[in-house]
Each structure stands twice: as C-alpha cells, then as structure tokens.
Amino acid sequence: MEDQSSEHNPHHRKTFGELTRSFTANRTNLDRIDIADPLRGVSNPDIRDDMKQLFPISQTSQINQEEWDKAIILAKLGSRLPPLGRFTQEELDSLKSEREQVFFQSGILPVILTVALAAFLQGHVQSSINAGSLFESLLKLDATSDENEIGTRKKDWEIGGMNASPFLAAAIIGAPISLPTNYYIGRRGALIVSALLIIASSISSAFCHDWIQLLGVRIIGGVGMGIKAVSAPILAAETATGYWRGSILITWQLWVACGIMIGFVANLVIAKATNVLFLKQSDIETGDSDHWLALQLILGAPLVASVALLISVYFCYESSRFYMREESPNFDPNQALKILLRIRKSKLQALRDIILIRWSEKLKRLSESNGSTGESCSPEQGLTYASQLRVVLRLSLNQYRTLFKTRRLRNAVWSTSTVALAQQLCGINVFAFYSNVVFNGTDSTIDKPMLYSFGFGAINFLFCLPAMRTIDTFGRRTWLLATLPIMGILLAGAAGAFPLDDSTVVSPRVAAGISLILIFVAVYSPGLGPIPFTLASESFPLSHREAGASAAIATNLFFAGILTIIIPAMKQAFKTPGLLGFFAGMNFVALVLVFFIVEETRMFSLEELDEVYGQPKSKFAKYQLSEILPYFVRRYLFFQSGTKPPLRYDEWIEREQDLPMEDIDATP
Secondary structure, eight states: OHHHHHHHOTTOOOOHHHHHHHHHHHOOOTTSGGGGOTTTTOOHHHHHHHHHHHSOGGGOTTOOHHHHHHHHHHHHHTTSOOOTTTSOHHHHHHHHHHHHOTTOOGGGHHHHHHHHHHHHHHHHHHHHHHHHGGGGGGTTOOOOOOOOTTSOOHHHHHHHHHHHHHHHHIIIIIHHHHHHHHHHHHHHHHHHHHHHHHHHHHHHHTTOOSHHHHHHHHHHHHHHHHHHHHHHHHHHHHHSOGGGHHHHHHHHHHHHHHHHHHHHHHHHHHHHHTTOTTSBGGGOOTTOHHHHHHHHHHHHTHHHHHHHHHHHHHTSOOOGGGGOOTTSTTOOHHHHHHHHHHHSSSHHHHHHHHHHHHHHHHHHHHHTGGGSOSOOOOGGGOOOHHHHHHHHHHHHHHHHHHTTTSHHHHHHHHHHHHHHHHHHHTTHHHHHHHHHHHTOOTTSBTHHHHHHHHHHHHHHHHTTTTHHHHHHHTOHHHHHHHHHHHHHHHHHHHHHHSOTTOOOOOOHHHHHHHHHHHHHHHHHTTTTTTHHHHHHHHSSOGGGHHHHHHHHHHHHHHHHHHHHHHHHHHHHHHHHHHHHHHHHHHHHHHHHHHHHHOOOOTTOOTTTHHHHHSSOHHHHHHHIIIIIHHHHIIIIISOOTTOOOOOOHHHHHHHHHTOOOOOOOOOO
8 A cells, every 4th residue: 555655646756666667667669669769658757756866956956857857858859959948049059059069068178188199099009010010120030031832931920920919919808808997997097007008018118129029018008909999989989979979989090090190200200310211121230229229219109198198087087977887886876967067068968968878778777687697786885896896897797798699789799890890801901000011122211111101191190080070971881881992993903003023113103003002091081990990989888888899899909910910921922912902802892791781870879879770680781782772773873863762771661660650758
C-alpha cells in the first residue's frame, strides 16, 4: 500500500529503481532505428525527478525549475530549434550561433590548444624518425650489401624494425592500456602520462649509440604515442557540440600535419647548424662529432613539444562525460555540470547537454544489462586507490569483451577500423615515414630529400584547412569517396614518371613525378587525413568510447608499424616505381571497402549515432548497390541530369521496414 500511495503522490520523488522501471516500460524495443533519441518515450516529469536526484537543490541553487524545463525541451527536440514563445531571443540567438560558428564556445579553446599540442607532438615524432634514417651509418646497422633471393638486404629490415617499434608499441601496448588509464585518471591524466613517456624517450634517444638501443627506447615513446592518440581525440569529441564535432576533431590531423611540417623545418635547421646539410648520405661518418650532434638533436627535438603539452594540460578542462559513467569510481555529476557551464556559451546549453549525457548513459546500461555480470560500483562505496584500480581493470576488460557482442558496437568497430586501414593502404605513410629515403639517391646531398620532405609537410598542413568546416557539411564518407580514386590515379602517374633504376638525375619526368606526389598529398589531406581519427573518436557510445576508439586507433597504428617495417625492403626490391604502383592499386581496394562498409556520420550528435550503426552491414551494402551505385552511374557516367536523387539511408530503411517516426514530446 505504501508503494502504491507513493506512486500516485504527485510530490513523491521517484527512486532510481522507479525511474528505471518507468524508463523500461516506455522503451519497449531498444533495437529500433530511433534509438538515437535517448529521451524517446521518457516523460518530462521522469527527467525532472532524475535531475533532482542527480543534483540536490543545495548544489544547484543557481538553477531554477524554469531553466530545467527549458533544457528538457531542448534535449528532446534534438537538432531542431525550439518554438519562439517559450524562449527568449537571446537564448534563440545563442542556439543559432552554436550551429553556425565553429568556435562559438570560447570555453573550448583550452581544450583545442591541448589537443593541438598533442597532435603536433605526434607529427614531430614522425619527422624525427623520418630524418633519423638519413644517419643510418651512425647506428651500427648491418654493413653488408648482399641481397637475398627477393632482392632485399638485412639492413633494410633493421631500419624497418627500428622505425616501426614506436608504432607497433603504440598499437599493441599504448592504445589498449589507454582504456584503463582514461578510466582511472581521465583524459587529462592520460595526456600527462603520455607526455612524460615521450619526454623520457626523447632524452634517451639522443644518447643511443646503435639501432638496437634506439629500437628499445622508441618502444617507451610508442606507448606514450598510443595513449595520446586515443585520449586527445576523445577529449575533443566529447567537448565539442554535434554540429561542429568534426571541425573540432580536425584539430588533431591539422596539427599532426603541422607537427610534421615544423619537424622537417627543425631537421633542416639542425642539419644546417651542424654542417651536414650539404653532405651526401655516404659521407656521414661515425667519428665526426658534428654528425653525431646532428643525429642527437634530431632525435631529441620532440622534447620541446612534450614539455609544452604538459603545460597546456594544466590549463585544460577534463571531459564532462568522464564524470558521468555511473559505474565508474570517478562518477561526479556536479563536476561534470561545472565543466559544461564553463565550456558552453549559456547555462541552458550546459543543462541540455547534461540531460542528454545522463540519459544516453542510462540507456546504454539498460540495453546491456542482460550481458552484465551484475557487478557495479557506486560512487558512495568509498573505494581505496587499490580497489579503484581493480574496478577500473574489470570495467576496462568488460568494455573490450562486449565490443563485439552487439550489432551497434560491431558496426562501429568495422567502420572505424576500415577507415583506419584505408589510411595505411593509400600510401601516404611512404612519404610521412620515409620521404627522406624515397627522395634520396646515391649521388644526392641530404638537403634535397629534406627540402622535399618539408614540401610534403607544408602541403599536408595547408590542404587540411579546407576540411575544417567541410567535414561537417560535405561529410566524412563523401570526402573519402571523392578523394580515393583521384589519389590512386595520381600515385599511378607518379609511379610511371620515376626511372626504374632510382637514379636522381633531374629530368622533366622526375619533376612531373614529384609534382604528382605533392598533388596526391594535397588530395589526401582533407579526406583520409583527418577522418580516421574523427570517426574513431565519435563513433562509439559513452559506455564503450575508450575501448572502441582504442581498437580503431590500434588498427591504424599497427598497420602503420607493419608498413614501416616493409617499406625499406619494398623500395630496395621493387624500386620507387614499383613501390608507388603497389600503393596506387591499394587506393582502389580502399575505395571499395569504404563504399560498402563505412557509413556517413556528419551532423549527428554522439547520442544519435546509434541510428547510423544500428542496422546490419548487409543492409547497408544492399542500399549502396540498389540506391547509390545506380544513381552515380546514371548521373555521372551517362550524364542523365534528370536522374532522381536516391533516398537517404534512414528514409530507405523506413521504407524497407515500414517504421514510422514518432513525434517528439516537447511539452514542459
């Protein structure tokens, strides 16, 4: 009787269990397409009661009931603007500006700076590794020139292993342990750990005297690279609004490209200052102190960017979503709201986002409850540090275990890993990792490959800029499909331009080949450049964001490491034309993979992406074959301008399944 009376009492505050039962009763089918809206079927009073429980009045005394009611309306409207009557003109203007201006949120600038420095460091490390290959004679590599039956030398594999070690360490160790690291100390803490590891690696690299020592030291830096590559894009994705999340995430690739460019500038300056710039590679000698100094400075140069990253993290906000995972020992909704109030332009937008984050996380826990072990961690348990560590490790392992159990998560893994693989297949890292080797001949001084490498870095950086806004208007998938075939054609042309004997005699053909490579880099930069890390950071729900992102980024780094091992041997065996021709073909393989596997995610909030990944991949492939491919052939190959545009994917699914969209309850 007591329960019944309380249930009908309008002043009764529902317990968490009552809210969950009410929520479950209304969410009768968690697998339907409109699962994208975490508030569908949830009444406004239930949301209001939940917010009151989550934020006691004493802790939110500056927020009145009217503000909560407006925030609930906004949260339930999703991407639509609210009606004019209930909201002031100032509030409406703020909501419109959020859609129209990339950097409307002034509070996000410290986050952007931190992510930019983390990315810059990633690029600078790559440039350091790249230029270090020019000083191979100082690192006690195998001196014999004997070739095996496939035309490679032992030295080629030693160089490959030495340069691949940081990428393989990042993929196998760094990316996986980023998940418990993020769980335990947050995104900021993970960035601090990664910066310290790279500082240690940079200092140690400068004192290595052979390739084996350098390989071992680079493993330490690689672990830091892996942690950072997962943590920084997630921080950017979780801080940005859905409208401009892609543009904010472009910060990562843009500043990786900037780090590569400035790294090559630093290499040129160091080579000039130590009097090695105009030497041939064969003239670099072990006994010359200037030559050793040049190598030490090039390998230790990332130290400066690492220290800058440490300083910027101090001024950066933690992700609000980090504090909203209820089973985590770090659950602290008050801290999450405090961060959102600082980052968002208005209080109304901060309240809207805290509601969406809260109920999105609740839905994920509910939908996964059948597969859970029943273990939970309440923030009131008062865990010791050792107990927190055990809980964090258990939660991390559970994330990885469940990553392939539901269709929504499996599809996100397939899509993000496909794009990560496509970035390696396209051949860009032939130049990012070995431009100094590819452009260096037996009779050329090292200033030429260093200048070509700088040109590569500058073009990569400058042509990332167009993607700053178009990634959210033109779309991720569209950029990939538009650029991959062009990249394949350009690389094939470059392969045909280089001489078969790899001679460096300047000729119109060689100049044309280098020009085609630089155009290839320009086409790559707004497409496959930023999109792999963007998708990895945005495609997974809060409950599995770290595990999903680490899986996708580990795929990227692992294949980067494999390529780094085999490229020297491939160049030795097939020469530059064969190497470029192979990757020209791989661009078309990547095009087919993207066309049939990778969905579009632009303009969806992090919570709405469930709709994108909730359908079977076979259905997505059928949509491409039955709708997109016929339209493309008729419109662009046969120039039939009157061809009817295809249905959008969500509209096509509705037609196939006959699922009517439900109206949104926007009443107070």
